[in-house]
Amino acid sequence: MFIGREKELSQLNHIYNSGKFEFAVIYGRRRVGKTAIINQFIKDKAAICFTGVETNEKQNLENFSRAVFQFSTGIETDTVFNSFQSALEYVFEISINKRIVLCIDEYPYVARSSKSLASTLQLLIDKYKDKSKLFLILCGSSMSYMEDNVLAYKAPLYGRRTAQLKILPFEFKEACNYFPKLSDEEKALAYGIVGGTPQYLLLINDKLSIEDNIKNIYLSPVSSIFEEPNNLLKQEVREPAIYNAIISAIATGSSKLSEISSKIGENTSVCATYIKNLVSLGIIKKELPYGDVSVRKTIYSIEDNMFRFWYRFIPENTSIISRGAVDLAYSRIAPHLSEYMGAVFEEICKQYLWHELLKGNTPVNFSDLGRWWGNNPKTKQQTEIDIMGTEGKEKAIFGECKWTNADIDTGVLDTLVERSELFNFNSKHLYLFAKNGFTQGCIEKAKEYKNVTLVNYADILNEK
Known part of the structure; x- marks a missing residue:
């Protein structure tokens, strides 16, 4: 089943239609759907597709030769x-008078050998x-090697490519296409537990409840x-034990380098070296308070939802899972799901704002979005703003996201107004997401405020 990726396919077809020599580099994390995109792209084209394997040069050359002669x-x-x-020169020669696609998938395996x-x-x-x-x-899955x-x-090969495509996981709205039969709330939960990686999205059975899917x-x-x-x-890495320990530490609440x-x-x-590699792999992300450049305020969080869910709940329950106590393991996870979904909902809300910006529907033409945290001089306490974005030095948006069953009351709005007053912008717009x-x-x-937009989760889900 092939879903989405219209933008990537359109880009590839645009390049293909030039009729001249083109060289595209396609890369991204494993399981993100690179090969599926290529297969969809070449299905109606004259193409030689060769996938490298982790073996020696002789074996890869034999496999490549078979693909070329076939x-x-x-x-x-x-x-x-x-x-x-000689094999590649033969392909270049036969493509002088004919448009041919040559795809070398898992290129790092071939190049290393x-x-x-x-x-x-x-x-x-x-x-x-x-x-x-x-x-x-x-095409390659080893992000560090390709980069x-x-x-x-x-x-x-620097300077020879005519295009490059970094394939990213699906955003929430795209991911929903994989489970149309789930309820609205379950769609967010499904995205929260497997993220936007196509191979993991295919694991969701939309005829079952989220509880049964987690089990x-x-x-x-x-x-x-x-x-x-x-x-x-x-x-991806040579010492997975240390990487495992770092991800586990972040998943269970350690966010600063010193804490990790x-x-x-x-x-x-x-730790800094290992963390840098995890960031390049797209597994964790580095954050600073929005607009701040102080390195000492850096924190780290897990970017990929599948990794975040797995490291948050599975290691501590491995013993009972291995003994088949599925219901017991789930009973330990269920009470924490709403809290876990808080960060997922924030990301969904950010994606919504980006979509609105691209449609010209936001009062502030922000250039970036992020979280802000710091000291409130009035209360002498640390405080946080879920979403912040600015347009130059004059305009800003501030957002608060609440994944709770109760309707949002005036207290949440008052708090967001108070926190927005920590910043001196001539024009401010506030978003509350519920x-x-x-x-x-x-x-x-x-x-009454006249600068507040209230957004329900249903509004996000039904956004066109």
Whole structure:
């Protein structure tokens, strides 16, 4: 089942239709759907698709040769080119008079086993770029390898690409297409527990309740996702144990570097290196109070919902899960789901604001959104604003998000107004986001302020 990705397919088809030599780099985390996009793109095109494997150069060359000869002759053969250079030059030659797509998927596996491959591609691109109609695609899941050895300034292929696509997980509204039969609240919960990665979204059975989905996906030792975070880390990093410890520390409340370091028993310089890698993998994110540049205020949180849910609830329940006590494990998770969804709802609300901005529906043309936290000089206490965005130095928006069953009352609005007064902007607009709705008192007070927008979760879900 292929869902979405219209923008990415449109971009690829636009490049393809140029008719001249093109070189696109497609990269992104594992399971995010890169290969599915490529397969959808080439299904009506003349294409050679080759997927590298983690083996030696000889094996990859044999597999590549089979793919090339299958394309050019239509028959399977054991004939092997004597080198990647001769194989690639053959493809460049036959594409002089014909538009051909050559996709090398899992490129890092091939390049690691064939150290000269990047230089060979550089040589052939420079030789054929003005006469070949080849559309070359290099695709890879190793984010660090693709960024350092394909896209970076010092990489042999730097300056040769004509396009690059970083494939990201789906946002909430796109993810909802995977489970249309779930209730509105369950759709948010589903996104909260598996995130926007297509392969994980496919695990959601929208004929079952969220409780049953959590039990089937996370609380069964035979589930494909039960060991998924560990397996992904083993594929990406050399010392998964320390990475595991760092993610677990963040998932259970340690957000500052010093706290993480203390929790796992490693010095801060060691932790900083590992954290940097996790950020590049898109597993955790680095945050500063909106508009602040002070490094000492940096905190870290888990960006990917599947990782966040798994590390928040699974490790502490592993023993009872392995003994088949599914109901007991779920009973320990259920009371914390509403609290867990708080950060998920904040992200959903940010996505909504971005969509509204792009449609020209926001009173402030913000350039970024983020959280703010700091000291309130009036109360002498730390305080926080869920969402903040600014347009230059004159305008700002402030948002508060509440994933609670109760309707939002005037107290929440008053608090947001008070916190917005910590900042000196000529024009301020406030957003209140609610799971279920607002009291009549809150609605009336919002009208009095004249700069407040009230948004129900249902409004977000039904946004066009």
